[in-house]
Amino acid sequence: MQTIPKLTAGTGSSVVVERCQLCDGKELEPIIFLGYLPPVNTMPIIGSIPKEEPAYPALVLSCKKCSLVQLGLTVDPNILFPPEYPYTSGTTKILRDNFAEMYKESQTFIKLGADDLAVDIGSNDGTLLSNFKNGGHRVKGIEPTLMANLANERGIPTERAFFGPEAVKKVVETDGKASVITATNVFAHIENVHQVVESILDLLKEKGVFISESHYWLSLVETLQYDTIYHEHLRYYSLSSLRYLLEQHGLEIFHVKRIPTHGGSIRVYAARKGDYAIQPSVKEIEDAEKNFGLQDKALTEFKRRVVNSKLALMSLLHELKKDGARIVAVGAPSRASTLVNYVGLDEGVIDAVLEIKNSYKIGKYMPGTLIPVRDENLLFEEQPDYALLLSWHIAGELIANLKAKGYKGKFIVPLPEPKIVSSEKEIL
Ligand SMILES: [Zn+2]
Numbered sequence: 217m218q219t220i221p222k223l224t225a226g227t228g229s230s231v232v233v234e235r236c237q238l239c240d241g242k243e244l245e246p247i248i249f250l251g252y253l254p255p256v257n258t259m260p261i262i263g264s265i266p267k268e269e270p271a272y273p274a275l276v277l278s279c280k281k282c283s284l285v286q287l288g289l290t291v292d293p294n295i296l297f298p299p300e301y302p303y304t305s306g307t308t309k310i311l312r313d314n315f316a317e318m319y320k321e322s323q324t325f326i327k328l329g330a331d332d333l334a335v336d337i338g339s340n341d342g343t344l345l346s347n348f349k350n351g352g353h354r355v356k357g358i359e360p361t362l363m364a365n366l367a368n369e370r371g372i373p374t375e376r377a378f379f380g381p382e383a384v385k386k387v388v389e390t391d392g393k394a395s396v397i398t399a400t401n402v403f404a405h406i407e408n409v410h411q412v413v414e415s416i417l418d419l420l421k422e423k424g425v426f427i428s429e430s431h432y433w434l435s436l437v438e439t440l441q442y443d444t445i446y447h448e449h450l451r452y453y454s455l456s457s458l459r460y461l462l463e464q465h466g467l468e469i470f471h472v473k474r475i476p477t478h479g480g481s482i483r484v485y486a487a488r489k490g491d492y493a494i495q496p497s498v499k500e501i502e503d504a505e506k507n508f509g510l511q512d513k514a515l516t517e518f519k520r521r522v523v524n525s526k527l528a529l530m531s532l533l534h535e536l537k538k539d540g541a542r543i544v545a546v547g548a549p550s551r552a553s554t555l556v557n558y559v560g561l562d563e564g565v566i567d568a569v570l571e572i573k574n575s576y577k578i579g580k581y582m583p584g585t586l587i588p589v590r591d592e593n594l595l596f597e598e599q600p601d602y603a604l605l606l607s608w609h610i611a612g613e614l615i616a617n618l619k620a621k622g623y624k625g626k627f628i629v630p631l632p633e634p635k636i637v638s639s640e641k642e643i644l
Pocket residue numbers: 236237238239240241279280281282283284
């Protein structure tokens with residue numbers, strides 16, 4: 217076993233991960249170190265003089281015992297999510313389609329009646345639950361942010377609370393227990409994941425089904441989405457680590473499906489042991505993880521591939537800049553901050569990062585840099601030579617959209633291998 221580099225916590229309230237967050241194991245093997253990353257919402261106003269800013273080590277660790285992949289530092293949530301942090305709904309078309317499909321698929325396993333209750337954890341604006349409601353079932357959302365009010369206005373009854381024993385007690389008292397509980401992108405963010413699963417069990421009716429969706433570690437490694445690694449995401453799940461988590465609480469996974477959200481996610485169906493027949497999908501995906509070498513050779517390869525992609529991107533940009541090309545980047549999602557900082561892009565390479573009108577990021581600098589974030593209109597008015605796509609996981613959709621709006625230049629897709637394309641047809 218390699219030894220873990222000593223981490224320096226940025227503040228007293230960040231916690232170094234010395235034991236696995238799932239199994240308490242001590243053998244945590246470093247996979248890759250992406251450097252010290254600034255919090256993704258640290259965006260000073262354009263023109264302000266740079267001052268001292270925090271940055272946190274992004275060391276990715278894999279547990280030898282349960283295979284959970286996790287960041288080596290848990291940053292104080294008050295720093296990552298300050299009160300002024302604008303929450304956005306994030307319900308894109310791909311997410312809406314996915315939730316509709318999830319509802320349909322769930323009905324092949326559990327036939328819900330009018331009395332059955334579906335509960336969504338971290339229910340946002342109620343988009344997922346609207347599918348269950350339209351299907352004629354009772355629904356209840358649990359959501360800590362202001363989005364809860366929006367959901368209630370839209371007719372999706374929502375409890376404004378963090379998910380945990382108290383919220384569960386309240387829902388059981390008012391609505392009874394749930395036949396279906398859903399949680400999308402919850403396990404990666406929440407600190408005490410074991411307590412969450414215990415609370416799910418307290419809320420789940422007999423023969424009830426728990427459906428979770430998580431960004432999938434296999435997809436991340438396959439398509440080199442290292443840019444989705446930042447401190448809001450504490451953990452990265454595979455089927456085997458999810459199984460380890462759920463089995464510890466008596467839940468059995470009976471169906472698994474790979475889905476396209478967030479550049480590749482995994483939908484997992486679980487119930488109390490023996491309640492449902494285990495589908496062939498479970499073994500298929502388990503085998504796929506093994507064959508890919510997700511616990512051994514693929515991890516070593518991952519680091520080499522990430523480093524090479526950084527060198528290749530810099531080399532491509534160098535060639536273009538030598539010829540005097542003007543390059544802007546498009547889209548400043550959280551993941552863009554990891555890519556920009558890991559690769560080392562600065563305002564000498566990229567003139568600006570463009571965001572659509574009304575983005576709160578316009579008028580600020582990208583975290584850790586002096587690259588200004590400007591209105592997307594610049595792309596159509598000034599027609600820079602190249603547009604680097606920072607939301608490259610939806611490159612095809614973006615290119616079609618930007619061309620339709622009148623951009624005539626070329627596109628740089630930075631990952632998995634950097635390439636220049638002129639049309640969405642060149643995207644696989
Ligand atoms: Zn572990």
